[in-house]
Amino acid sequence: MSNGKNPHVVVIGGGPAGATVSTLIAQQGYDVELFEREKFPRYHIGESLIPETYWVLKRLGMLEKMKRSPFIKKHSVQFVNASGKQSAPFYFYDNKPHECSQTWQIRRSEFDTMMLRNAESQGVKVHEGARVLDVILEGERAVGIQVVTENGETRTVRADVVVDASGQSSLLINKFKLRVSDPVLNKGVLWSYFEGAYRDTGKDEGATIVLSLQNKQGWFWYIPMQDNIVSVGVVADFEYLFKGRENHETTYAEEMENCPAVIERVSMGKKIAPVKATKDYTYRASRATGDGWVLVGDAFGFLDPLYSSGVLLALKSGELAADAIVEGLQNGDTSQKQLGKWEEGYVEGMNRMRRLVCEYYDGFSFGNFVRRFPQHRGSITDLLVGDLFKKELDQVFEDIDNLKLEATVEQ
Ligand SMILES: Cc1cc2nc3c(=O)[nH]c(=O)nc-3n(C[C@H](O)[C@H](O)[C@H](O)COP(=O)(O)OP(=O)(O)OC[C@H]3O[C@@H](n4cnc5c(N)ncnc54)[C@H](O)[C@@H]3O)c2cc1C
Numbered sequence: 001m002s003n004g005k006n007p008h009v010v011v012i013g014g015g016p017a018g019a020t021v022s023t024l025i026a027q028q029g030y031d032v033e034l035f036e037r038e039k040f041p042r043y044h045i046g047e048s049l050i051p052e053t054y055w056v057l058k059r060l061g062m063l064e065k066m067k068r069s070p071f072i073k074k075h076s077v078q079f080v081n082a083s084g085k086q087s088a089p090f091y092f093y094d095n096k097p098h099e100c101s102q103t104w105q106i107r108r109s110e111f112d113t114m115m116l117r118n119a120e121s122q123g124v125k126v127h128e129g130a131r132v133l134d135v136i137l138e139g140e141r142a143v144g145i146q147v148v149t150e151n152g153e154t155r156t157v158r159a160d161v162v163v164d165a166s167g168q169s170s171l172l173i174n175k176f177k178l179r180v181s182d183p184v185l186n187k188g189v190l191w192s193y194f195e196g197a198y199r200d201t202g203k204d205e206g207a208t209i210v211l212s213l214q215n216k217q218g219w220f221w222y223i224p225m226q227d228n229i230v231s232v233g234v235v236a237d238f239e240y241l242f243k244g245r246e247n248h249e250t251t252y253a254e255e256m257e258n259c260p261a262v263i264e265r266v267s268m269g270k271k272i273a274p275v276k277a278t279k280d281y282t283y284r285a286s287r288a289t290g291d292g293w294v295l296v297g298d299a300f301g302f303l304d305p306l307y308s309s310g311v312l313l314a315l316k317s318g319e320l321a322a323d324a325i326v327e328g329l330q331n332g333d334t335s336q337k338q339l340g341k342w343e344e345g346y347v348e349g350m351n352r353m354r355r356l357v358c359e360y361y362d363g364f365s366f367g368n369f370v371r372r373f374p375q376h377r378g379s380i381t382d383l384l385v386g387d388l389f390k391k392e393l394d395q396v397f398e399d400i401d402n403l404k405l406e407a408t409v410e411q
Contacts, residue, residue: 007031017297018165019115020318026123037131041109048308052386054100056315071104072206080211095381142293182282191233197269289340349388
């Protein structure tokens with residue numbers, strides 16, 4: 001237990017997952033110290049939220065701040081297929097007539113700073129410019145961290161629970177060798193930003209658009225943001241995007257040519273940033289918890305960004321982990337059994353989102369599916385908005401399998 005000097009919980013990383021878990025624990029009166037290696041604001045990709053973030057943002061006390069923010073309101077998602085045919089916007093409100101169905105396109109440097117300041121305002125002790133070097137173990141149990149503080153001093157901080165929210169740096173995945181790469185979603189990404197590019201008006205201004213490449217090898221995201229900026233990125237198989245290509249800038253330009261619906265939209269604006277790249281990034285840790293330690297957000301696992309699920313998963317794992325940690329601190333039990341109470345249900349939810357992503361890459365038609373099984377329209381929407389954590393959704397996947405079987409039999 002905290003001895004007055006040591007916090008109950010230390011958190012590594014101040015992104016959305018770290019800010020969430022620390023705020024919710026501090027709200028229950030426990031001492032939390034968070035160590036973030038950067039000074040905020042700092043750049044980050046991951047700009048489109050999905051509606052189910054609403055409920056965690058509400059618990060964090062972030063909703064009013066979001067409503068007052070300059071972030072563009074997002075009401076829908078829209079798909080453009082390989083031949084350029086555009087679906088009608090898919091409005092979240094039609095499925096759930098509640099204010100949670102309006103979400104936001106965020107500039108992450110601003111959103112993450114708001115989240116971190118919000119954590120601070122609720123009692124979390126935040127250290128920026130403080131890089132965690134290692135997690136200290138006694139036997140198998142995590143008992144603290146070693147950190148280099150802003151003034152270059154190396155400190156040891158002991159705590160009852162260590163939460164790793166270090167994002168794709170994955171401090172503990174590396175230390176414990178827990179990384180499992182996804183055998184199917186072996187993708188890469190190239191992205192940049194445009195100013196003055198096409199944007200819809202009114203309710204559709206903030207729609208995320210997912211546009212298939214003409215050759216069906218991948219897809220573009222088109223995310224309208226504040227200050228007349230649009231985030232535009234292409235996702236495709238790693239080999240396709242990076243092997244035998246000249247450089248990222250030319251590949252990006254070539255893939256735009258391969259997607260006339262994107263060219264049409266960006267041609268009225270100008271590209272304002274060099275192309276950035278990420279490779280081979282879908283992975284999962286083989287476990288999320290141990291005695292005295294917990295992984296949340298990307299530090300546990302990351303899923304292809306097709307349905308913009310990353311920040312939701314960061315918030316949700318932060319929330320579930322915080323509840324298990326608080327209960328453990330109340331009962332004096334910070335064993336893996338206690339800290340891992342949320343793990344199974346969370347992984348099931350993540351797997352449902354993964355399955356949906358894989359179906360898209362497999363060429364599965366959601367339109368055909370819903371026409372054949374109209375009773376699943378609501379469940380498909382639940383999955384798309386991130387309402388993933390309920391077992392009854394699995395019926396959808398059983399019927400997707402049935403439909404595939406029917407198609408095979410007919411051939
Ligand atoms: C190409 C791409 C597109 C994406 N698009 C979307 C999208 O549209 N919508 C969406 O919701 N998500 C998207 N994501 C996913 C999203 O970016 C992440 O899932 C999300 O940022 C995870 O939050 P996090 O808090 O776990 O990690 P992060 O936001 O990465 O935060 C981790 C923090 O830990 C700090 N840190 C790391 N190591 C240390 C250390 N040793 N000591 C101290 N601090 C440390 C880092 O500086 C960082 O601030 C996308 C991701 C990619 C790669």
